[in-house]
Amino acid sequence: MIDRAKLARQYSAEQQHFLDTHPRSRDLYQRAHGSLFEGVPMHWMKKWAGGFPVFVESAQGAHLTDVDGLQYLDLCLGDTGAMTGHAPPDTLEAINRQAARGITTMLPTEDSLWVAEELGRRFGLPHWQFALTATDANRFAIRLARMITGRPKILVFNWCYHGTVDETLVILQDGIPRMRPGNIGPAVDPVETTRVIEFNDLAALEEALSHRDVACVLAEPVMTNIGIIQPDPGFHEALSALAARTGTLVIIDETHTMCAGPGGCTATMNLQPDFVTVGKAIGAGVPGAAYGFSAKVAKALESRIPVSDCDTGGIGGTLAGNSLSLAAMRATLEKVLTRESYQRTIPLADRFRAGVESVIAEHELPWIVKQLGCRAEYWFRPEPPRNGGEAAAAVDVELDRYMHLAALNRGILLTPFHNMALIAPSVTRQDIDRHTTVFQESVEALG
Numbered sequence: 001m002i003d004r005a006k007l008a009r010q011y012s013a014e015q016q017h018f019l020d021t022h023p024r025s026r027d028l029y030q031r032a033h034g035s036l037f038e039g040v041p042m043h044w045m046k047k048w049a050g051g052f053p054v055f056v057e058s059a060q061g062a063h064l065t066d067v068d069g070l071q072y073l074d075l076c077l078g079d080t081g082a083m084t085g086h087a088p089p090d091t092l093e094a095i096n097r098q099a100a101r102g103i104t105t106m107l108p109t110e111d112s113l114w115v116a117e118e119l120g121r122r123f124g125l126p127h128w129q130f131a132l133t134a135t136d137a138n139r140f141a142i143r144l145a146r147m148i149t150g151r152p153k154i155l156v157f158n159w160c161y162h163g164t165v166d167e168t169l170v171i172l173q174d175g176i177p178r179m180r181p182g183n184i185g186p187a188v189d190p191v192e193t194t195r196v197i198e199f200n201d202l203a204a205l206e207e208a209l210s211h212r213d214v215a216c217v218l219a220e221p222v223m224t225n226i227g228i229i230q231p232d233p234g235f236h237e238a239l240s241a242l243a244a245r246t247g248t249l250v251i252i253d254e255t256h257t258m259c260a261g262p263g264g265c266t267a268t269m270n271l272q273p274d275f276v277t278v279g280k281a282i283g284a285g286v287p288g289a290a291y292g293f294s295a296k297v298a299k300a301l302e303s304r305i306p307v308s309d310c311d312t313g314g315i316g317g318t319l320a321g322n323s324l325s326l327a328a329m330r331a332t333l334e335k336v337l338t339r340e341s342y343q344r345t346i347p348l349a350d351r352f353r354a355g356v357e358s359v360i361a362e363h364e365l366p367w368i369v370k371q372l373g374c375r376a377e378y379w380f381r382p383e384p385p386r387n388g389g390e391a392a393a394a395v396d397v398e399l400d401r402y403m404h405l406a407a408l409n410r411g412i413l414l415t416p417f418h419n420m421a422l423i424a425p426s427v428t429r430q431d432i433d434r435h436t437t438v439f440q441e442s443v444e445a446l447g
């Protein structure tokens, strides 16, 4: 049981320490209110614990230095965008080389073929297109699915996150679909565009698809954005069979689950979706994303996108597929996010999990650690949740913020939106053990 009064006192003490030790970040944050809305370049940066975000001086590998000269072990890694580690030398070299040869031309480079061929090898789909963000990759895949099937709706799982895609910002409240709180200015209430059910609920899936108005199911193969939630054995096979029976397409979003291996969970779980979408880390943080699709989808699209109108179809972006993104993706896939890299980072994530589990056991806390490849996180409930609703019910905002700030004050960055750690290739065993010590100290301060 957490003593809430003590938690509040400890949080205040951590906040005071944060204020005292980050004068330059605080000054910049105050100055930023003169030009940046609410003092941050993106409004979600307000979400960092401590009252204001640290301003970055530089980031290299798994380490980051802020403008106050403080150094951090970065286990947030830009919420996956920098899963490769910051500025990996091979990608950096390709970026420099390509930037000097032209960043964007509206014409293909040979790198685009190399990247598409490599993504095909990794994810088993033959046809690829590019976007600048995973959000766009998802939006474009959804549009294609609606065009092919002629159906209006999509289906997502409760508490999923697939970027700022209108149709996905919907949750279940007491079993009833509702627009997700905080959704800004939707064109239509996503309850009208979307069927939302719990992950791992095959009966609900069967019912939802039986209406035959769902163009596609958009899913992470393992949920990651409300904590890691594994599919039940046989779940994906059943989903795939139900989708085939009802003429529904399946989009698997591998943007985060590429932490499981070079071909994400599509490869590790032997999935055969109609589309795969992926973004964030594939260019080591240089904006770039991709969506791949099957030969069947390609056939269905044939001659449906006339040349006369293909630049105004709601799919595209002037900078999508630009030479710089593709050079960064090629170098990252060829030399950074390699099988060898996962062979290094996954055992380190095992060590992270074992370390945190040992502290949890020692203090008899009703918490668990979950892991997917080089991603691991702790969650404040005793059993793994089976779906988003169960996971969301265990979110403890006060405890989250305290744990994040305590870690930050001791030189460790965790993802601000959940207690998630990603392991970059340059992380060492000592770094992992340092996190275990910090976790232990943070827990003991509440005892």
Ligand SMILES: Cc1ncc(COP(=O)(O)O)c(C=O)c1O
Binding pocket: 079, 133, 134, 135, 136, 138, 161, 162, 163, 164, 220, 225, 253, 254, 255, 256, 279, 280
């Ligand atoms: C699974 C998943 N898909 C897509 C996105 C959207 O990525 P981006 O914000 O880079 O467009 C996210 C973002 O967190 C994500 O977690």
